[in-house]
Amino acid sequence: MADERLIDTFVELADTLTDDFDVIDFLHLLVDRCVELFDVEAVGLLLADEHGHLRVMASSNEHARVLELFQLQNEEGPCLDAFATGVRVSSADLHSATSRWPRFAAAATEAGFAAVDALPMRLRSQVIGALNLFHARSGALPTTALRSAQGLVDVATIGLLQERAIRHQEVITEQLQTALNSRVVLEQAKGLVAERLGVTMDIAFTTLRTHARANNQKLGDVARLVISGHTSTRDLLASTAVRPEQPSRQRQSRNPE
């Protein structure tokens, strides 16, 4: 992981902290850069809602299997532990983590991952979420990489909370709840697109994202426009190479995803 790439990433992230800020785009940028910088397989960022449920806000890999690995960690796993304790939680070899996290370790190794790190997102005395790194090979990340990763996590926290001197819980709540709601809008849009185009959720996500980039729009805005009908399926297809499968009524015999 080159120092220059890391510096570029910090600059890139800082550049997005403008009036035009879109939290979903920002967090997706962060997770994608983490994959490159730390040479890992998958990265996910989770935030806790008011009930303490950890919700995926952005993932470098939107395949159902990977997303489920994040979701599972509401019951057990490194993210839950990092969220509860406020410290980094790692496993260099998931095969030997089966007594620590029986369900999670089994699901993660089955998905092809061998090691994992979870870094807490901290704001003063609160832990608001966690960043999850999944590795294809066993072994621990070097200390410098872990420090850089925590630095990026801290940038993510600042980017999310958008205020340099947050004094009151009201501001934190407004911004976290707004961010959580943005992800819900994205999930609703994914469902609409997946159904209309006859594709899986991760392809629906990619379609929305490709359209946003091609038209210089925020992903969050595209999601809303698709839901409201202002952006049509035809508009989305024009920006991508995706072609729809059979029309809805003929898809009864389709295999489950």
Place this chain on the structure above:
Amino acid sequence: MTTADSVGPGARVRIWAAEHAASTGQPVSVAVLCETAMDRLGVSGVTVTVEAPPGWPETRYATDQLGARLAELQITVGEGPCLDVWREGGPVLVPILDAPAIQRRWPLFGPLAVEAGAGALFALPMAIGTIRVGVLALHRTRPGHLAADSITDSLAFAELALRLQLDRHAGAHPTADADLRLHAPEVHQATGMIAAQLDVSLEQAFVRLRARAFADQQPLAELAADVVARRQRFDPAGEAS
């Protein structure tokens, strides 16, 4: 029965609302929820406005005149925290209404709200993504911050109000799930898929999803997962009711 202290905010507000309802011999309704929230959150009053249809707010219940007045003012002047929740996508919490920044933000509503006797106003969306059902508004006659615990509980009250209002829209189906499983992404994905399958709004799609979960006695998140995996479909002919 679990005590309110030992559970999360969702269960806690349900227990409180049930206790209040039982003590007054009524079922849990939006009115009961507002009165319970007022008691429990340390605020002067609670108001629920609903959007029926979306974009047309009307006051569903107000615990006092001031709450109703604040809701009415915002509709009249076309600005205010309860309208801004839709623009921001999240709560708009104003602990001190009589502050220069606030008066600048809402130049019409700000002074009128203070004049009407409001010191603080906390507006929470009753919403699921783009599904806009209404706003839960808490007001105080004196300015002041909401305690962190009260903020958490107020979010849970907003979610309960959302559910009560959805139940009302759906013709008061009791449902298999006490909570809406909003943290499960497949619920939202399924909502989108059903909206496309039936060519209806997201809100109607969500109502249908809940209705089928109840009819089939299946947990909501499980049915949602079936829809996403395409093991279950919603067909316009089959959804005639």
